[in-house]
Amino acid sequence: MEDRNLTRREFAARGAALALIGLVPGALAACGGGSSGDGGAGDSLDMIVGELPLQLTGTRQLIQGAGALLIALEPLVVADPRGRIEPSLARRFETPDPRTFVFDVRPGVRFWDGEPLTAADVAYSLELHRTDVGSILNRWWALAERVETDGSDRVVVTLERPYAGFVYAVAQTPIVQRAYNERHKQAIGTPKALNMGTGAWKFERFDPDKSIELVANDDYWGEKPRYRRITTRMVADPSTAALSIKTGEVTGNLAVPVTDTSHYEKLGGVRVEQRPSTAVCVITLNTLYAPWDDVNVRRAMQHAVNRQACVEGALGGHGQPELSIVSEAALREVMPAEDASALLAEIEPLVEFDLDKARAALAESAHPDGFEVGTVIDGETEIVRTLELIKQDLAEIGITLKITQAPSSVYEEQYGSSRYSLGSYTVTPDSGDPLTNLVGGAFDKAGVTETGGNGPNATNFTSPELQRLLEQLRATPLSDRARRAELCAEMVRYNAREALYVGVWSPRAVLAINDAYRYPAFNELWWQTRWPDQIERS
Known part of the structure; x- marks a missing residue:
């Protein structure tokens, strides 16, 4: 994927809340869409999410912001809870060659205003994202x-180069009515002109930064929705959120911060579910600048990270140590469990926490006596705690880490610069492809920037061998699991040898839900599924 005009943070799409509104207990139901106090009455769901879209268009949101969009503005294909692609507004699709995707539009589908869905609407919707950088x-x-x-019922997408995982992008792309969007061009996606889709739920009210309310589409072409009303909302205070779930004013929280998990676990009447995550916190080392242009310094860094201590100290134990930019959970989706374990055992000696190995690597570098290096962060609690813990161990081998907290604007401008050449962020998967962290821009020469480390390739490292592996992985059909596993393993080994992205931990995906409900299919990719129908009454 070539990434144009994207910062490293936008590419990672790492789920920071866009804006939070504080609510007090008792105020939620008045906002609309809530269930009654017994937690089980009525036919509505009212869910707390980690972020809301800036507009109801699909162009201005991060990961969880798509949760209310894709159940209203349906895509051509949809992911099931396990990330497998199924037909939706496309009754069928095929890839006659590695660069071509053909979608046959489902007949008989109508927008909420009664107008028929056409191939022209589909092509218009896809072009919105192709042309809007x-x-x-x-x-x-x-x-x-x-x-x-x-013709009238077929859309063909031709790629510049092969990329088998492109179908996951299609699964995240909302289909809208062309005529409605063109009539409301300046206001589309705002409270004045919400948008026009075909989904099982239709937009009813949008209060930016606060909530989105939807109501069931009685004329829906497919399986009728389980719940009449859906609300997704932001709640800033964890105590308020937890109490509101306990009382039934809110059904659940789909984005519990791992550091708040214990707060929910202490409450009666609230069910807490934790799932493995393919998100990975990484340390990035900008190889454009000394000392990170020296592989032995990078290897010293790799051995100086006490991952288990970071899991305990930064996540409160609600996660697991990670040895690479690809999480253990992701590896186990790509290859047999025993192969994943063998690969991790193979790279462990290269990356394990061992201060003696760190000192030895540093002694072989151009900086044997240590050095001072800076990093800039913008206040994410888990990242701050992680870097503070790493700072202590780096001091043991003669490296002084200066941590600067700055506003987001400064952070975006300075991340990975010569002054702040060490960075840290959480690479959050934005598709059902477990190898998203590899096939994205993190290793792509197209993601290298001339200065700084704020592009998709935060290390600014590239090589012919690494680019070859990347292009082969992108072109390999998703059905060829053996070849994908082989290429994945090669890239994981390469990353460990060169000490590019230093894996630290993966957080658990955490759900808190009123005891009157169950969500057995919940996972970190809930937002790309038809998730309301997967939530059951207990």
Whole structure:
């Protein structure tokens, strides 16, 4: 994927809340969409999420912001809870060659206003993201060479180069009505002109930074929705959120911060579920600048990270140590469990926490007596705690880490610069492909920037061998699991040898839900599924 005009943070799409509103107990139901106090009455769901979209268009949101969009503005294909792709507004799709995706539009589907869905609407919707470099989905759609209609019911997407995982981008791309969007061009996606889709729920009210309310579409073409009303909302205070779930004013929280997990676990009447995550906190080392241009310094850094201590100290134990930019959970999706374990055992001697190994590597470098290095952060609690813990161990081998907290604007400008050449962030998966962290821009020469480390490739490292592996992985069909596993293993080994992205931990995905409900299919990718129908009454 070639990423155009994207910062490293936008590419990572790492789930920071856009803006939070504080609510007090008793005020939630008045906002609309809540269930009654017994936690089980009525036919509505009212869910707390980690972020809301800035607009109801699909162009201006991060990961969880799509949760209310994709159940209203349906995509051509949809992911099931395990990330497998299934037809939706496309009744069928095929890839006749590695660069071409053909979608046959489902007949008989109508928008909420009664107008029929056409191939022209579909092509228009896809083009919105291909041509808008500001769209969060442009990082995928920029790879499309062209989008064309073929008759009244077929759309053909041709890529610039092969990328088998492109279908996951299609699964995140909302389909909208062209006529409605063109009539409301300046106001589309705002409270004045919400948007026009085909989904099982339709937009009813949008209060930016606060909530989105949806109501069931009685004329829906597919399986009728389980719940009449859906609300997704932001709640700033964890105590308020937890108490509101306990009393039933809110159904649940789909984005419990791992550091708040114990707060929910102490409450009666609230069910807490934890799932493995493929998100990974990494340390990035900008190889454009000394000392990180020296592989032995990078290897010293790799051995100086006490991952288990970071899991305990930064996540409160609600996560697990990670040895690479690809999490253990992701590896186990890509290859047999025994192969994943063998690969991790193979790279462990290269990356394990061992201060003696760190000192030995530093002694072989151009900086045997140590050095001072800076990092800039913008206040994420888990990252701050992680860096503070790493700072202590770095001091043991003669490296002084200066941590600077700064506003987001300064952070975005300075991340990975010569002054702050060490960085840290959480690489959050934005598709059902477990190898998203590899096939994205993290290792791509197209993600290298001339200065700083704020592009998708935060290390600014590239090599012919690494680029070859990346392109082969992108082109390998998703069905060829053996080849994908082989290429994945090669890239994980390469990353360990060169000490590029230093894996630290993966957090658990945490759900808190009123005891009157169950969500057995919950995982970190809930937002790309038709999730309300997966929530059951106990």
